[in-house]
Amino acid sequence: MRGNQGHPNVLVRVWLDDEGRVRDLKVRRSCGDPARDDRALHAIAVKQFPRGQLGSGGGTSQRWHDLTYDGD
Template structure:
C-alpha cells in the first residue's frame, strides 16, 4: 500500500461500497502540494468525480526526498466518498 493510500485510509469513517470510489492519479510537487489530479477510473457520476478532484487538490502530503534532493512525481490513489 502506498504512503498516500495509507494516509487516506486513516480518514475512512465507514465501510464504502464499490461505487463510492474513484481511482485518481495525483502529481505532487517538491513541497508535497497537489498540482494536478486526473481520473483513472470514474465512480460513474461526473459530479462526484469532480468533487473528488476538488478535495484532492486541497490536500497536502509530506515531501518525498531522494538523497539530498526532493522529488516530484505522479502517485495513484483511491479516493473514497464518505456519506
C-alpha cells in the same frame, strides 16, 4: 473496488511537487457518477502531502501518484 457506501471508488492520478503540493490531477478511473468524480478531484486538490524525500541525502522529487477516493 467499492467504497464504504457501496459506490465504486474514484481513482485519481495526482502530480505532487517536491514540497508535497498538488500541481496536477485527473480522474484515472471514474466511478460512473460525474458529480462524485468532481468531489474526488476537489477533495484531493486541497490536500497537503509529505515532501518527496530521496533517501537520506536530502534530495527531493516530483512525482505522480494514484490515489483512491472512497469518501463522500
